[in-house]
Amino acid sequence: MAPWCKTSDAKQDIPRIWEIPEKTGRCTLRPFTEDLDKVPKVLREYARFIAACEAGDSRKVRQMLAADEKKGAKKTLLSYDSGLTKSMYTPLEAACGHLEIVQILLDAGVDPMLLEFLGVARLVCSGNLTQAVLDLLLKNKLLLTLTKSGGVETVLHYACAHGAPRSAIDLLLANGVTPDPEGAMWKLSPLHHAIESHADDPTEENLDFVRWLLSKPEFQHQRSRLDPRRNTPLHYAAMEGDVGVANLLLREFDADVNKSNDAGWTPLCTALTYGERGGFKVVPVLLKAGASVTAADCLKKTPLHYAIEDCHDKAVAAEGSHQQQPKDLIRMVFDAWVAEAGYERPNLLLLAAARLEDIPLMKKLLPMCKKDKDLDVYKQMIDFIRAALADEKQCIPILRQAAWWEADPDNKSTKPLRDFMAKVVDCVNAEGAKDLEGFMAKLAV
Numbered sequence: 001m002a003p004w005c006k007t008s009d010a011k012q013d014i015p016r017i018w019e020i021p022e023k024t025g026r027c028t029l030r031p032f033t034e035d036l037d038k039v040p041k042v043l044r045e046y047a048r049f050i051a052a053c054e055a056g057d058s059r060k061v062r063q064m065l066a067a068d069e070k071k072g073a074k075k076t077l078l079s080y081d082s083g084l085t086k087s088m089y090t091p092l093e094a095a096c097g098h099l100e101i102v103q104i105l106l107d108a109g110v111d112p113m114l115l116e117f118l119g120v121a122r123l124v125c126s127g128n129l130t131q132a133v134l135d136l137l138l139k140n141k142l143l144l145t146l147t148k149s150g151g152v153e154t155v156l157h158y159a160c161a162h163g164a165p166r167s168a169i170d171l172l173l174a175n176g177v178t179p180d181p182e183g184a185m186w187k188l189s190p191l192h193h194a195i196e197s198h199a200d201d202p203t204e205e206n207l208d209f210v211r212w213l214l215s216k217p218e219f220q221h222q223r224s225r226l227d228p229r230r231n232t233p234l235h236y237a238a239m240e241g242d243v244g245v246a247n248l249l250l251r252e253f254d255a256d257v258n259k260s261n262d263a264g265w266t267p268l269c270t271a272l273t274y275g276e277r278g279g280f281k282v283v284p285v286l287l288k289a290g291a292s293v294t295a296a297d298c299l300k301k302t303p304l305h306y307a308i309e310d311c312h313d314k315a316v317a318a319e320g321s322h323q324q325q326p327k328d329l330i331r332m333v334f335d336a337w338v339a340e341a342g343y344e345r346p347n348l349l350l351l352a353a354a355r356l357e358d359i360p361l362m363k364k365l366l367p368m369c370k371k372d373k374d375l376d377v378y379k380q381m382i383d384f385i386r387a388a389l390a391d392e393k394q395c396i397p398i399l400r401q402a403a404w405w406e407a408d409p410d411n412k413s414t415k416p417l418r419d420f421m422a423k424v425v426d427c428v429n430a431e432g433a434k435d436l437e438g439f440m441a442k443l444a445v
Contacts, residue, residue, distance in 0.1 A: 014039055015047040018087040018122065024197035026163040027122075029089055042076050049077050053095035053105070061101055065108050078110050090119065097128035099136065106140060121155045124172060125164035134175065154190070161193035166212060173218050189226045191219055192236050199240035199278070207244050214253055223253055230261040231270075238271035241278020243285055250289045257289045264297030272306040272329070280329055293336045294344075307333040308351050330355050343368055347382060354385050359395055 019028040032047075033039060039047075045064075052060040068077040078091065092110060095101035123129060156177045159168055179190050191213055198206040213219050214233070226233055234255045237245040246267075249255035260266050268291040271279035287293075293303045307330050334352045343349060346368035353361040362385060369382060389395055 012051045013044040013047050015043050015050065016089040018089060020087065020162070024161045024193060024200050032088075046077060050089060050091060050094045053091045053098070053101050056095075056098035056101055058098075058100050058104060061095075061104055065104070069108075078105070078108055090122075092119070093123055093126050096123055096126055096133050097130060099130065099132045102133050102136060106136070117155075121158040124155050125159045125162065125168050127165045127168055129168070129171065131171065131174075134171065138175075156190045157188070157193050160190035160213070161197055163197060163206070163209065166209075169213075173216075179219055179222060189222055191222055191233060192226060195233060195236050195242060195245050196240060198245055199237075199242040202242070202244050207248060210245055211248060211252065214249075223249075224256070224259065229263075232256070232259055232261075232267070234259070234267045235261060235265070235270050238267040238279050238282045238286065239274045239277065241271075241274070241281045243281050246282050246285045250285070257286055257291045258295060260295070260297070264295075264299070266291060266295055266297075266303070268293065268303045269297060269301075269306055272303055272333075275329075283329060283332065287332060287336050291336075292340065293333050294341050302337075302348075304333050304337050304348060304352060308348075308355050327356055350382060350385060359389070362389060 015032045016029045017032050019030055021027070032043065049061070049064050052064060065077060068075040091105055092102065095105060124134075154177065156169070156172050156179065158164075159172060191210070194206075194210050194213055198210055214223060222233065224232055226236060232255065234246060234249050234257065236242075237249060250257065257268075258266050261270075265273070268283065268286045271282045271286060273279065291303070296302050330352055334349065334356070337349065337352075343365070346365050350362060350365040350369060353365055366386070366389070
């Protein structure tokens with residue numbers, strides 16, 4: 001019985017089917033039904049044939065095939081009836097640990113549909129397949145898809161996503177399957193699927209599987225680059241919110257916490273951007289490991305930009321599943337910025353302070369904004385903050401309004417704030433306060 005999958009017991013007369021998770025997770029073999037009375041006679045016979053293949057009972061397999069051959073067009077043991085279920089546990093899967101039984105099935109004309117991509121993947125990953133049986137199938141040119149892509153993934157992708165035993169991985173690698181598939185859509189690495197699997201089910205067993213893959217020579221080059229977009233395993237751990245794999249990579253494999261991908265994103269940018277998927281959980285791990293909060297991407301945005309712009313909405317979207325709150329995250333990144341670069345780029349820091357609703361910090365930062373090179377970029381946002389601070393009692397309610405930093409004049413939710421800010425600015429401009437000091441003095445900030 002396939003040792004890699006969780007298996008439900010079934011009576012010998014009830015066929016079994018695969019339950020395969022859509023993305024990751026171990027597969028389950030379960031009875032087609034629990035009620036023997038509902039199993040048609042033809043399926044009972046099929047189930048007994050599967051049991052004989054599984055047991056390696058060549059005498060019984062031959063007898064049943066001979067009896068089935070006499071049925072002519074109605075023979076069913078080696079046919080693959082998609083009208084029943086494409087998830088049916090097949091004779092080849094049951095027999096792949098027994099060379100003699102596999103040869104009997106091949107001689108009898110096993111249905112070639114069983115050896116299309118999904119069938120090959122299940123056959124190889126069953127945990128029962130031996131090198132001798134694999135050689136026999138390759139010799140008969142029945143495993144042409146072993147090293148080719150099934151579209152999005154290869155057999156190795158499938159094995160890593162669904163927790164196949166290590167012997168199956170070794171068997172694939174020994175027979176020419178590589179972690180770098182030719183023609184696979186998106187060219188995602190099987191290692192990515194293993195990380196996804198741990199993120200979905202963070203057990204020590206799944207973490208040790210990721211550790212084992214990273215330790216294999218065939219996967220070592222992927223420690224620093226996992227796909228054509230130059231994402232590293234640490235990027236994917238950040239994307240999936242996988243604290244366990246992030247710690248594993250940083251502590252045991254010396255992962256570069258500041259390595260950027262093609263977009264200029266470091267793992268910290270990735271964690272903040274994919275917060276709704278759990279990325280926020282990885283932020284403290286990355287900061288503790290020395291992640292830079294001032295490193296800019298190709299859009300000249302830093303992790304602090306992403307924290308200010310994305311944390312609130314994505315933390316709300318992830319509420320209930322991820323413990324980090326938006327203010328905690330922004331404060332964490334803000335403090336890291338000050339530790340790394342002091343009060344450089346105070347306009348950006350002022351936006352963070354506004355997100356934190358920290359009035360003393362806003363007042364401290366506002367005078368620094370005069371000589372900031374980002375003054376023009378953030379002018380409208382800073383005007384909102386100045387206007388809010390002009391009426392300190394209303395400052396926090398104003399800043400809590402949705403999208404207060406947006407420039408969209410049609411945004412009705414920010415109209416009261418824009419009206420308030422315009423009145424203050426008009427008043428100041430009318431009295432000739434053209435410079436920043438005069439503007440601030442008039443607002444009594």
